[in-house]
Amino acid sequence: MEGLRLVAKGAEADLWLDSDWNGVRVLIKRRGLKEYRVPELDAEIRRSRTSRTAREASVIHRAKEAGVPTPLIYQVDLEAATIVMEYVEGERVREMVDVLGDDERRELFRLIGRTAGRMHGAGIIHGDLTTSNMIRSGGRVVFIDFGLGEVSWEVESRGVDLNLMYRMLTSTHYGHTAELFKVFREGYEEGLGPEAGEALTRMEEIGRRGRYLERE
Amino acid sequence: MDRLVCLGIESTADNLGVGVAASDGTILANEITTHVPEEGGIHPREAARHHASHMGEVIGKALKAAGLRGKDLDFIAFSQGPGLGPCLRTGATAARALASYLGVPLVGVNHCVAHIEIGRLATGAGDPLTLYVSGGNTIITGFEGGLYRVFGETLDIAVGNCFDSFAREAGLPYPGGPAIEEMAKKGGRLIPLPYVVKGMDLSFSGLLTAVTQEFRSSRWKLEDICYSLQEVAYSMLGEVTERALAHTRKPEVLAKASYVPIGYATDNGAMIAWTGMLAYLSGVRTPVETSFIDSRWRLDEVEVPWRG
Numbered sequence: 001m002e003g004l005r006l007v008a009k010g011a012e013a014d015l016w017l018d019s020d021w022n023g024v025r026v027l028i029k030r031r032g033l034k035e036y037r038v039p040e041l042d043a044e045i046r047r048s049r050t051s052r053t054a055r056e057a058s059v060i061h062r063a064k065e066a067g068v069p070t071p072l073i074y075q076v077d078l079e080a081a082t083i084v085m086e087y088v089e090g091e092r093v094r095e096m097v098d099v100l101g102d103d104e105r106r107e108l109f110r111l112i113g114r115t116a117g118r119m120h121g122a123g124i125i126h127g128d129l130t131t132s133n134m135i136r137s138g139g140r141v142v143f144i145d146f147g148l149g150e151v152s153w154e155v156e157s158r159g160v161d162l163n164l165m166y167r168m169l170t171s172t173h174y175g176h177t178a179e180l181f182k183v184f185r186e187g188y189e190e191g192l193g194p195e196a197g198e199a200l201t202r203m204e205e206i207g208r209r210g211r212y213l214e215r216e
Numbered sequence: 217m218d219r220l221v222c223l224g225i226e227s228t229a230d231n232l233g234v235g236v237a238a239s240d241g242t243i244l245a246n247e248i249t250t251h252v253p254e255e256g257g258i259h260p261r262e263a264a265r266h267h268a269s270h271m272g273e274v275i276g277k278a279l280k281a282a283g284l285r286g287k288d289l290d291f292i293a294f295s296q297g298p299g300l301g302p303c304l305r306t307g308a309t310a311a312r313a314l315a316s317y318l319g320v321p322l323v324g325v326n327h328c329v330a331h332i333e334i335g336r337l338a339t340g341a342g343d344p345l346t347l348y349v350s351g352g353n354t355i356i357t358g359f360e361g362g363l364y365r366v367f368g369e370t371l372d373i374a375v376g377n378c379f380d381s382f383a384r385e386a387g388l389p390y391p392g393g394p395a396i397e398e399m400a401k402k403g404g405r406l407i408p409l410p411y412v413v414k415g416m417d418l419s420f421s422g423l424l425t426a427v428t429q430e431f432r433s434s435r436w437k438l439e440d441i442c443y444s445l446q447e448v449a450y451s452m453l454g455e456v457t458e459r460a461l462a463h464t465r466k467p468e469v470l471a472k473a474s475y476v477p478i479g480y481a482t483d484n485g486a487m488i489a490w491t492g493m494l495a496y497l498s499g500v501r502t503p504v505e506t507s508f509i510d511s512r513w514r515l516d517e518v519e520v521p522w523r524g
Contacts, residue, residue, distance in 0.1 A: 011455070011462035036454040038447045040406045128415040132463055148413065160371065164415040170516075171365040172463075206371060 004028070012052075012147060017087060026074060027088075031081040031147075046081040052147035053081050059124060059149035060085075066122030068115055069142040088144070090137030097131065097173045097180075105176065106183045112141050113184035116165070117191020119143065120199065125150045125157040130168040155195075159202030162188075166203060220290040222496065223278065223314070224489025227307030228299025228327045229351060230258045232267040234274045235486030236282040236289075237493050241337060244282035246479055246486035247274050257380050257390050258351075264302035271310045278485065286318055293492020296324030296502070297513035299352070304509035312504055323492040324502040327483070328353060328515040329364060333494060334487035335476045344470035347457050350483070351376035351391065354453075356416060356460045357515060359523055366516045367460045368416025375449055378420040382445060385428050386438060396442045403443030407436055411448050416456045416463065423448060494522040 007027070008015040016028040031046045031053055045051055057076045064070055072086035093112070097105060112134060119126065126133070127148025135142045150157070165184065169177045189196040219238050226233035230252075236245040251266035253259060279285065294311035297304060308324075315322040332346050345358045345367075354370040373381075376393060383392030388399065409426050412419040427445045430436055457469060470476065480486060498521035 009462075011459040034451075034454070034458075037451040038406060041411070041447060041451055045411070128459075130415060130463075148415065160414050160417075163371075164417065167366070167368075167415075167417070171360070171367050174361050174363075174365065209372065 010145075018084075021074070021084060024074070025087045026084050027071070027086070029083045029085065047078050049078070051078065051081070053078055053083060055149060056146045057083060059146040059151070062122065062151065063119060063124050063143065063146070066118060066124065068119045068122065068124070069137075069140045070146070071142065071144060088135050088137050088142050090135040090142065092132065093134040093136055093141065094131040094172070096136055097176065106179065108136065108141070109180045110183040110187040113187025113189075114191040115141050115143065115187075116161070116184075117188040117193075117196060119191075120158050120161070121192045121195070123151050123153050125152050125161050126164075127161070129161045129164045131173065132168075155198050155202050156206075158199035159206045162199060162203035163206045166207065220493065220496070221282070221284060221288060222291045222293055222323075222489050222492050223275070223289050224293040224295075224325070224485045224487070224492050225275075225307045225311050226295045226327070226330075226483055226485045226488045227264075227267045227303045228295050228297070228483060229303055230263050231483040232270055232274055232307070233483060233485030233488070234278040235484060235489040236278055236284065237486060237489035239493055239497060241490075243337075243486045243490065244284070245278040245280075246484055247278040247281060248479075248482070248484055249274055253390060256384055258300070260300040260302045263300065264306045267303060267306040271306070274485075275310070275314070286314075289318060289320060291315070291321040291323055291492070291496055292318070293323045293325050293488050293496070294507075295327045295330065295488050296507070297327060297510035299327055299509075299511055301509065301511045304511060308507060308509050312507060316504065321496070322502045322504060322507055323496050323500055324507055325488050325491045325495065326513055326515065326518040327488075328355065328357075329518050329520065330487040330491040332357065332364060332470070333491040334480045334484070335470045337490055338476050338480045339470060341468050341470050343466060344468045345457070345460055345464055345466040346470040347453065349375050349453065351380060354418060354420070355515060356456060358460070358464050358466050359520070360464075362524060363520060364515050364518065366514075367464060368418065368456045371414065371417050371419045372421040373424065375418075375420055375453065378424045378449065379445075381424055382427055382431070386431055386441075396446055399439050399442035400446045403437065403439035403441070405436075405440040405443070406447065407440060407444040409444055409448045411452060413452050413456055416460050418452050418456055420449065498522045498524075 004016045007017045013029050013031045019025050057073050060070045075084040133145040221238045224235045231250050233248045249270050251263040292311045292315040294307050348355045354374045356368040357364045379392035383395050388395040410422045
């Protein structure tokens with residue numbers, strides 16, 4: 001494709017940069033066909049009205065209204081499983097964790113916690129809340145990749161989201177798990193308010209739940 | 217250094233396995249006997265009784281296959297967890313007895329780590345991302361910073377548990393996986409079922425409930441239900457594995473049960489013997505006083521000094 005540059009191949013989608021799409025610099029996200037899925041299921045997941053492509057666009061719209069930084073959506077093409085969105089300048093948080101100094105890293109995770117709390121307060125569940133899906137851009141953290149997102153105010157859904165974040169801190173950022181979760185938690189409590197405690201408690205329950213069911 | 221040999225006992229669930237491994241990476245024996253329930257799934261106590269009554273015979277077979285005698289063994293390895301308590305205790309008791317009779321050390325091995333290590337040995341994969349699925353486990357793991365880190369796992373029941381439970385509901389034989397796969401070959405219509413992935417985690421309990429309801433509704437052919445259950449579950453596993461690969465940037469995937477040779481993919485004694493060997497060579501010993509089984513021993517709590 002002319003003028004397009006492949007900037008990332010994610011698990012689910014390819015990301016193309018178009019520096020002049022009707023005069024703006026955009027990211028084109030295209031969910032590709034997965035051979036390991038049967039065609040009906042693949043179409044349901046990528047191209048239907050309840051597909052991740054459709055869901056991502058609507059959840060991002062909702063997040064914007066709630067003041068959660070997300071990319072702007074310019075166009076959605078369900079048939080082509082494609083979204084045209086704002087190209088966010090910045091660095092992915094996943095790569096920043098080991099680069100930043102202690103204070104800066106803690107501030108960043110406090111901000112991430114606050115943003116996540118505000119997002120949950122607006123009834124949005126991210127569905128893949130990890131540092132791979134956050135971009136530090138200026139003084140903000142922009143949340144991306146809402147394909148597994150949903151609208152819910154349930155404690156359970158919030159707990160699952162938090163559990164993803166916690167697992168990320170233990171499996172990938174294992175050098176800073178306790179320190180970063182502490183500030184994340186503080187930020188989350190600021191962002192969500194009194195409901196935060198219940199969600200955090202549920203997260204701990206979920207963490208214990210699936211592990212080797214007691215079957216004796 | 218002289219070549220060391222050890223005997224490993226695996227008894228976490230319905231398989232009783234006894235393997236013999238040597239320090240040069242050869243597997244000298246891998247004997248397995250399986251408890252087949254008369255109906256339904258595994259009953260832990262009955263499986264344990266089966267293991268106890270076959271223990272002597274399987275150990276004898278393994279030694280014979282390896283061309284060794286008890287006194288040739290340098291130490292005894294056993295599966296210390298996770299798994300079903302009564303089954304684990306049977307293997308642990310036999311291992312303690314054998315070690316003390318022979319006057320050799322004991323090495324407790326984590327069952328999940330053993331699956332990964334035998335997979336690495338069998339395939340030659342150096343640093344794989346491993347998808348480990350069985351009746352009791354659904355885990356995506358890779359080695360990072362001294363431990364096998366869990367990147368994703370089930371939030372409720374294991375995929376094997378989901379298949380086994382549905383098979384029992386539908387009157388199909390145990391284990392459910394192969395029986396459902398056989399039925400699925402004759403199906404081809406996709407029934408809408410919940411597809412639940414949360415990042416790199418998965419959930420199968422909603423799928424089990426839904427597929428059970430669809431079965432009870434009598435609206436669909438069992439072949440189509442099996443086909444749909446299988447396609448949805450496998451797609452979920454494929455997706456989270458792909459996400460974990462993108463996330464960890466590991467160069468290869470090790471999928472238990474499909475790419476690892478079957479004798480080493482099922483629960484077996486060779487994997488315990490081999491992992492015990494790796495641990496032993498790194499100085500790991502399990503004194504009898506602390507050789508309690510741990511039916512919930514987590515993969516990401518296990519020290520892995522041989523990969524340091």
